[in-house]
Amino acid sequence: TDKVQFSFKFDGSSAQVYDVAVGADLDALIVNLNAASGFSTYAVASKSGSELVITGKTLGADKSIELTNVTYTDTLGASIELPTATNLPYSEKAKLTSAAFGGPITLDADDKIQFDIAVGGAASKLVTIDKATIDAALSSNTGTIGTSANYVTVLNKALTNAGVTGVAASIETVGLDAGRIVFTSTARGSTASIKISDAAATKGAMEISVDTIDISASTLAALGADSGDKIRQVISAYVSVVNTAIGKVTTAASNLGAVSKQIETQTNFVDTLVDTINKGVGDLIDADLSEESTRLQALQTKQQLGVQALSIANASTQNILRLFQ
Numbered sequence: 001t002d003k004v005q006f007s008f009k010f011d012g013s014s015a016q017v018y019d020v021a022v023g024a025d026l027d028a029l030i031v032n033l034n035a036a037s038g039f040s041t042y043a044v045a046s047k048s049g050s051e052l053v054i055t056g057k058t059l060g061a062d063k064s065i066e067l068t069n070v071t072y073t074d075t076l077g078a079s080i081e082l083p084t085a086t087n088l089p090y091s092e093k094a095k096l097t098s099a100a101f102g103g104p105i106t107l108d109a110d111d112k113i114q115f116d117i118a119v120g121g122a123a124s125k126l127v128t129i130d131k132a133t134i135d136a137a138l139s140s141n142t143g144t145i146g147t148s149a150n151y152v153t154v155l156n157k158a159l160t161n162a163g164v165t166g167v168a169a170s171i172e173t174v175g176l177d178a179g180r181i182v183f184t185s186t187a188r189g190s191t192a193s194i195k196i197s198d199a200a201a202t203k204g205a206m207e208i209s210v211d212t213i214d215i216s217a218s219t220l221a222a223l224g225a226d227s228g229d230k231i232r233q234v235i236s237a238y239v240s241v242v243n244t245a246i247g248k249v250t251t252a253a254s255n256l257g258a259v260s261k262q263i264e265t266q267t268n269f270v271d272t273l274v275d276t277i278n279k280g281v282g283d284l285i286d287a288d289l290s291e292e293s294t295r296l297q298a299l300q301t302k303q304q305l306g307v308q309a310l311s312i313a314n315a316s317t318q319n320i321l322r323l324f325q
Contacts (some may be wrong), residue, residue, distance in 0.1 A: 003073045004029070009066040010042035010056065017069075026052060048172060066193050068121075100180055101148035107131045108143060115199035117159070119166040120187055124197070127162045129154060152181060167194055 002022040007015040018039060020032045026047055033045040033054075043065060046053045056065050107113070109131050118124040131143035137157035138150055145151050148171055155169035172182045183194050 004070065005073065006070040007068045008039075008042075009068075015066075015068070026050065053172075066195055068193060101151055104147075105145040105151075106143055107134060111143075112202040113200075114202070116197045117162075117164055117167070117183075118195040118197075119164065119185060119193070121193055122166075124195070125162050125164050127158050127164060129158045133158050133161060148179070148181060155181070 003019055004022055005017065005019045007017050009015050016038065018033070018036050020029065020036055023029050023032055029052065030045045030047060034040055039045075042058075043054050043056050046055065054065060054067070107130060111130065113129040115127055116124040117127055134143050134145060134154050135141050137154045138145075145154055152169045152171055159167065159169070166186050167183050168186070169181055169183055172178050172180050183196070185194055
């Protein structure tokens with residue numbers, strides 16, 4: 001008749017309260033939990049060693065599970081909140097399980113993987129994985145995560161960089177999620193909760209160096225390509241990247257050709273415009289010289305007329321004086 005009562009929030013929905021019989025052991029609790037009304041719609045209960053694992057059935061940036069208000073009710077009806085008890089069963093750590101690792105993953109200098117994580121009900125913090133984080137965590141310079149173990153190392157490095165405490169990434173070793181990456185809280189009981197949201201990947205500009213493509217056996221093995229099919233997949237991926245780069249270079253060359261033609265046309269237009277302006281300036285200069293020449297001739301004519309007028313006036317005076325002689 002012992003029971004465990006707790007509140008669950010699935011994917012940010014309203015809290016749902018479950019009152020589940022403990023049973024004789026952990027296996028019995030798992031059976032009772034999976035049979036609880038509505039629980040199996042959102043999650044499935046299993047175990048990892050002696051620990052209870054609850055895994056959500058949906059994946060995505062907005063998916064989450066929150067476990068709070070865990071209490072244990074014994075046979076006599078006494079209700080005890082699990083965090084205050086040290087020896088009660090099922091006071092488990094919070095866990096979130098990721099999808100299977102689909103690597104290898106390589107990030108360039110301007111690529112990022114980011115997500116928000118909230119632990120124990122605290123405010124969420126932004127966790128960023130970039131090339132610098134990968135290289136620092138793995139002591140490399142390639143920005144490549146080759147295995148799930150590498151990914152765990154990088155995740156823990158990113159959590160530390162973001163100042164996130166109370167949670168660690170690891171690889172599940174048993175149960176339905178064996179081989180998957182899990183986030184596990186260090187706290188137990190009703191205060192143990194993990195929420196990951198707003199996961200996003202940002203891809204920067206493609207930068208490809210043919211010199212860095214290495215298909216040697218050791219490199220392929222480091223990337224997890226340990227069979228014929230996997231090797232062909234890696235090489236096909238390299239070929240696809242190179243073909244994409246060739247396509248981009250061809251497109252860029254075509255664009256450069258079009259721009260070059262436009263520049264040539266513009267240059268011809270500017271040359272024609274300069275010639276037209278020079279001709280116009282020459283015409284203006286010629287017109288001014290002609291006008292000034294005409295003005296000079298007019299002034300010279302006026303001067304000559306003035307001299308003639310003075311000569312006539314002087315002659316008239318002399319003629320009048322002769323009349324009185």
